[in-house]
Amino acid sequence: MSTEKADAVIVGAGASGSxxxxxxxxxxxxxxxxxxxxxxxxxxxxxxxxxLRRETRPRVGSEELFAPREFRNQGDEKxxxxxxxxxxxxGEAAIVGGGMFFFGGLMWRRPPIDFRMKSEYGAVEGTTMxxxxxxxxxxxxxxxxxxxxxxxxxxxxxxxxxxxRSKPFPMPPTPIQPGDExxxxxxxxxGYHPFVVPVGIATKExxxxxxxxxxxxxxGYICEIGAKxxxxxxxxxxxxxxxxxxxxxxxxxxxxxxxxRGRPDGVRYFKNHRLVHQRARLIILAxxxxxxxxxxxxxxxxxxxxxxxxxxxxxxxxxxxxxxxxVWGVTEKTTNEGxxxxxxxxxxxxxxxxDGFVGGSVIYSRTEVSPIAFTxxxxxxxxxxxxxxxxxxRENFRRYLRxxxxxxxxxxxxxxxxxxxxxxxxxxxxxxxxxxxxxxNDFRVWKFMRSKMIEMLAEAGAHDITGxxxxxxxxxxxxxxxxxGNDPKTSVVNSYGQSHEVDNLFVVDASVMVTSGGRxxxxxxxxxxxxxADYIIRQWETGAWRAGRREV
Amino acid sequence: xxxxxxxxxLAALALAPPNILLRxxxxxxxxxxxxxxxxKKTLGEICERIVPKDEYPGAKELxxxxxxxxLLQEAHPxxxxxxxxxxxSIDQSSREIHGAGFAELKAEQQTALLERMERGDPPAAExxxxxxxxxxxxxxxxxxxxxNRDKAAWKMxxxxxxxx
Numbered sequence: 001m002s003t004e005k006a007d008a009v010i011v012g013a014g015a016s017g018s019x020x021x022x023x024x025x026x027x028x029x030x031x032x033x034x035x036x037x038x039x040x041x042x043x044x045x046x047x048x049x050x051x052l053r054r055e056t057r058p059r060v061g062s063e064e065l066f067a068p069r070e071f072r073n074q075g076d077e078k079x080x081x082x083x084x085x086x087x088x089x090x091g092e093a094a095i096v097g098g099g100m101f102f103f104g105g106l107m108w109r110r111p112p113i114d115f116r117m118k119s120e121y122g123a124v125e126g127t128t129m130x131x132x133x134x135x136x137x138x139x140x141x142x143x144x145x146x147x148x149x150x151x152x153x154x155x156x157x158x159x160x161x162x163x164x165r166s167k168p169f170p171m172p173p174t175p176i177q178p179g180d181e182x183x184x185x186x187x188x189x190x191g192y193h194p195f196v197v198p199v200g201i202a203t204k205e206x207x208x209x210x211x212x213x214x215x216x217x218x219x220g221y222i223c224e225i226g227a228k229x230x231x232x233x234x235x236x237x238x239x240x241x242x243x244x245x246x247x248x249x250x251x252x253x254x255x256x257x258x259x260x261r262g263r264p265d266g267v268r269y270f271k272n273h274r275l276v277h278q279r280a281r282l283i284i285l286a287x288x289x290x291x292x293x294x295x296x297x298x299x300x301x302x303x304x305x306x307x308x309x310x311x312x313x314x315x316x317x318x319x320x321x322x323x324x325x326x327v328w329g330v331t332e333k334t335t336n337e338g339x340x341x342x343x344x345x346x347x348x349x350x351x352x353x354x355d356g357f358v359g360g361s362v363i364y365s366r367t368e369v370s371p372i373a374f375t376x377x378x379x380x381x382x383x384x385x386x387x388x389x390x391x392x393x394r395e396n397f398r399r400y401l402r403x404x405x406x407x408x409x410x411x412x413x414x415x416x417x418x419x420x421x422x423x424x425x426x427x428x429x430x431x432x433x434x435x436x437x438x439x440x441n442d443f444r445v446w447k448f449m450r451s452k453m454i455e456m457l458a459e460a461g462a463h464d465i466t467g468x469x470x471x472x473x474x475x476x477x478x479x480x481x482x483x484x485g486n487d488p489k490t491s492v493v494n495s496y497g498q499s500h501e502v503d504n505l506f507v508v509d510a511s512v513m514v515t516s517g518g519r520x521x522x523x524x525x526x527x528x529x530x531x532x533a534d535y536i537i538r539q540w541e542t543g544a545w546r547a548g549r550r551e552v
Numbered sequence: 553x554x555x556x557x558x559x560x561x562l563a564a565l566a567l568a569p570p571n572i573l574l575r576x577x578x579x580x581x582x583x584x585x586x587x588x589x590x591x592k593k594t595l596g597e598i599c600e601r602i603v604p605k606d607e608y609p610g611a612k613e614l615x616x617x618x619x620x621x622x623l624l625q626e627a628h629p630x631x632x633x634x635x636x637x638x639x640x641s642i643d644q645s646s647r648e649i650h651g652a653g654f655a656e657l658k659a660e661q662q663t664a665l666l667e668r669m670e671r672g673d674p675p676a677a678e679x680x681x682x683x684x685x686x687x688x689x690x691x692x693x694x695x696x697x698x699x700n701r702d703k704a705a706w707k708m709x710x711x712x713x714x715x716x
Contacts, residue, residue, distance in 0.1 A: 051693035216712070338712035371692035371711050385602040385684050386663065394608070397709035 006032040006246075007540075009267055009280035011253050011295065014098020015522055016509040016529040017286030018231030019146075022238050023533035025245035029540060032246045032278055033239070034269055036065055036287075037094035039249040040101075042224045042232065050370045053220055065094040065252070067425030069290075070433035073473040075414055079433055081423065088474045090321070090434065092288045096249050097232040104219035105199035105228060106343055106520035107152045108362070109143045109527075112136035112163040113352050114517040121358045126439055127410040128318050129358070132514045133486045133495035134531070136163045142527040142534075147198075150229040150526065151206045154198030161193070161348035171203045174212065179335025179367035179401045179460075180344030186460040187347050197346040197364050200229030200522065209233055216368050218340040251276070254429055256283055256299040256308050256505070264308065264505050270427050281545045282504050282536065286529075289319065289478035289511040293417045294432045296482070309499040314492050316418055318411035318483055319434065320516040321475025322361075323442045325450035328377055328402040329462030335367045335401050342368035350452055351518055357444035359408030361518030363453055369400045379464035401462050405449040406477070409516045410439045415473075417481050437473035445518075446470050477521055482511035497532035504545050508532045586625050587635060592617050594639045595683070597655045601662050602687040608708045609701070611687055619690030619699035620683075631682075638679035642669070 008024055010017045013035035021033045070079035071088055082089045093099040113120055115132040123129070144167050146152075153171035173196035176184075180196075187194040201212050212227040226233040239245040251269045257277060259265040266279035285292045293316035297307035307315055346364030354360050369377065374397055376384065383389045415437065419430040438446075450467050457465050485491025488500035493512055499505040510525050517524070539545070587595065599611035599620070611617075624632050642665065646654040650661060657665070669680045690699030692706070700706060 049694055051689055051697055054689065338710070371706065371709060372689055374709075375688040375692065385687075387604050387606060390603055390606065390608070394708045394710075397711065 003032075003276060003278050005266070005279040005281070006030050007280065008032070008282040008284055008536075009034065009278050010284045010286055011267060012036075012098065012286035012288065012291070012509065013096045013236070013247065013249075014093065014231060014286060014288070014509070015100045015525045017284070018097070018235035018239065019149075019526050019529035020284055020286065020508055020533050020536075021245050021247075022149075022235045023530065024536065025239045025242040027537040027540070028244065029282075029537075030244050031239075032248060032280065034251040034253055034267070034278070035096045035247070035249050036252040037096060037249065039096040039247070040222070042222050042226060050217055050372050053217070054372065066091060067429070067431040068423060069431055070420050070423065071474070072433075072435050073437040075435060079420075088471075090290060090475045090478055092290070092478065096236070096247065097230050100200075100228075100230045100522055101232055102220055102222045103200075103228070103230070103522060104343060104366075104520070105201045105341060106364075107147070107150075107154075107198050107200040107229070107523040108519040109163060109165070109198075110136070110517045110519055110524050111161055111348070111351060114515060114519075115139070117358070117515050120352070124358055124410060124439075124441060126412060127441070128413050128483075128490075129410050130483075130485065130490075130514050133484055133491075134528075139527050139531060140164070140166060142530040143523065145530050146523055146526040149530075150200055150234040151202050151209070152198050152200050152229065152523065153203040155196040158195040159193060159346075159348055161351055169198065171206060174199055174201055174203055174341055174343070175214065175339070176344045177336045177339060177367040178333065179331070180365050182331065182333075182335065182401065182460040183365040183403070183456065184345045186456055187345065187349075190456070190459060192347045192349040194345045194347045197343045197362075198523075199341065199343050201341050202227045202229065207234070212341055214339040214341060216336075216338060216340045216342075217370050218342050218368065219366070252427060253287070253295060254298070254427065256295065258301055258303065262301070262303040264502055282506065284506045284508055284536075285482075285511075286507075286509045288509055289481045289513075290417050290432050290434065292507055292509055292511045293481045294419055294430075297417075297419045298430055304501075309492060309501045309505055311501055312489055312492075314483060314490065316416045316481050317413055318480040319415045319417055319436055319475065319478070320409045320411050320480040320513070321436070321477045322406040322516055322518075323409050323438055323446045323470065324404065324406045324476060325446050325453065325468055325470065326402060326404045327450060327453040327457060327465060327467040328400065329379075329457045329465035330396040330399045331401055331460065331462045332399070333461075334398045336369070336398055338398070340368050342366045350449065354445075354448060357441050357448065358410065359441070359445055359518060361405040361407035361445065361449050363403055363405045363449065363456065366402045366404055367400065369397070369402070371397070374400065377466075379466045382464070401457060401460060403453040403456060405453060406518060406520050407442075407445045407449050408518050409442050409475075411480055411483075411515060412437075412439055415480075434475075436475055438470075443470070477510070477516075479510045479513040479516050479521060482507040483514055484512040485514070496535035497528070498535070506532060506536065585629075586621055586632070587639070591636060591639045592621065593655045594643055594653070595620065595635070597657075597662055598639075598642070598666065598683055599687045599690070601659065601666055602684050603691050603705075604659070609704045611691060611699075613701065614691050614705055615695075615699045615701040616687050616690035619693070619697055620686050622698045623686060623689075634679065634682070638676075638683070641676075641679075 007029040066084035344365040482492040
């Protein structure tokens with residue numbers, strides 16, 4: 001089965017693919033947007049139901065959409081097979097809108113230092129830490145555009161560690177809870193620089209979208225009123241309104257196809273158990289830092305024996321996440337009046353130039369908690385059932401205080417995504433096999449951030465302070481794997497997301513990131529996507545990629 | 553019965569197919585689909601020890617047995633045999649130690665048995681963990697799932713549910 005040739009086919013309707021779909025369709029390109037997961041109408045979906053969220057954990061979308069994966073920490077270990085419900089699977093979403101559809105809302109600009117880590121710190125042994133091929137200043141207009149298109153609320157001019165911004169936030173910051181005020185006051189006492197964290201949540205009516213109703217079950221839930229700034233609420237409606245964008249849900253891409261001369265000319269995907277060939281001039285990959293390299297590696301051919309665009313064996317390399325400690329406790333006073341959305345006060349005073357290691361992280365508070373989740377939020381050794389547990393549940397449910405740090409995970413060449421030679425998914429496609437372990441620097445960051453958070457909770461008056469554990473490896477966020485860079489020998493794509501080897505192939509998702517930074521990645525993913533879209537549109541208008549014009 | 557034997561008997565039961573367990577259970581009226589009345593009675597006692605009645609309702613009053621029964625039948629039929637094996641094993645241990653079924657024991661005896669299970673070898677400890685998790689889910693989830701009757705558990709922790 002074959003279809004009309006599109007100008008661009010985009011694989012993945014999440015954070016980045018939806019940006020490309022909107023921008024290219026508005027510029028007049030005929031776009032086909034493929035998504036392996038279903039299209040869900042938020043209003044028909046389950047509302048803020050904690051049990052249902054737990055039952056569908058870790059992601060939305062049917063479990064059978066997720067292929068098993070193999071995982072190990074080190075090259076000398078055997079791979080363990082992980083099912084989607086296993087811890088460590090590193091799952092993303094399989095749904096139109098991607099993980100942002102139900103994300104916690106954090107929408108950070110990464111500070112300028114993130115883009116020049118090697119210049120700032122020098123080389124770090126055992127890592128592939130490098131400067132980005134794009135600076136904060138170059139990306140600034142795209143950060144601004146992303147903030148205004150999708151809608152970000154926040155407090156500008158308060159955080160001295162942030163880069164210069166050309167415009168304030170489009171919306172005022174979210175309301176915060178008494179516990180956040182405790183953290184703000186404690187941070188000020190310590191001489192830090194607290195601010196209300198930026199979130200992709202509408203705090204007022206924004207482009208026809210409803211403002212936030214402050215439901216306490218927010219992080220991890222689909223917002224049925226559309227207050228969350230997600231691809232579904234902010235990007236896909238304008239993309240589809242152009243008439244140039246065809247969204248195809250439940251479309252699982254198998255491979256990138258080549259024309260008779262060995263040039264990529266589209267993708268083949270499964271839809272209703274049939275294999276469909278979608279031809280396109282441009283192939284744009286936006287499937288996540290695990291699924292994108294998997295697709296490239298599964299698209300090996302005589303011309304690309306090691307996988308598409310993988311002549312230098314860098315596809316799948318440098319897989320990163322964040323090594324994220326979190327710390328919680330309870331206080332003597334009410335920390336939460338029963339409202340969401342949750343993200344509260346942050347400070348960047350330990351973001352960089354800490355003693356004894358590279359990198360750092362923002363620290364921020366989250367006071368929201370839901371009833372079932374709270375049943376395990378106890379100090380170590382405290383009873384997890386019985387009369388004491390029940391009493392603790394009712395005395396402290398509203399007195400919970402938590403800090404989180406999405407800390408730096410440095411890139412390492414051997415942390416990687418490959419495809420399994422033995423295991424295939426139910427469509428017969430080889431599954432991803434992942435190798436990931438933390439670098440000694442990562443553990444130092446983790447330990448340091450954790451100790452700073454414990455200090456801060458104590459300063460804020462909390463007791464029963466307890467921190468999360470850390471494993472040997474694994475990724476909660478998935479970044480890296482198709483690095484962007486100016487040198488074709490040590491990167492997969494250039495600073496516009498374009499493959500060094502194949503000029504009509506783009507990678508636009510979190511795969512391109514050079515370092516992980518100490519921030520949740522969503523806004524940076526989208527700022528990069530806007531930059532890539534700009535470049536593609538400019539090149540398109542000059543006549544690149546017209547049939548017969550350019551050969552590889 | 554020694555602790556290790558307790559754990560091993562649970563492991564053996566968990567590995568056995570459900571039809572054998574039904575026969576081992578002494579001809580109880582067990583349907584392969586759901587738990588029997590006797591099993592539910594034992595389960596209710598375990599749940600009640602996990603979230604006991606004080607000035608606020610306990611697990612039984614909150615409807616947690618209804619919740620778990622639904623969870624098993626409607627969402628996780630693969631866990632029914634695990635539950636069945638675990639419940640029979642607890643009851644058997646209770647009979648060997650105290651000469652009476654788990655449901656007939658005093659609350660302190662029940663608690664002691666569960667504490668031993670919680671600290672026991674993986675099969676017993678994991679089964680207890682599973683029941684504990686499901687009990688908490690039943691108590692603190694939306695009443696439409698069968699537990700948290702009259703939203704009593706939410707009221708206890710002053711959880712605002714005006715959107716729910």
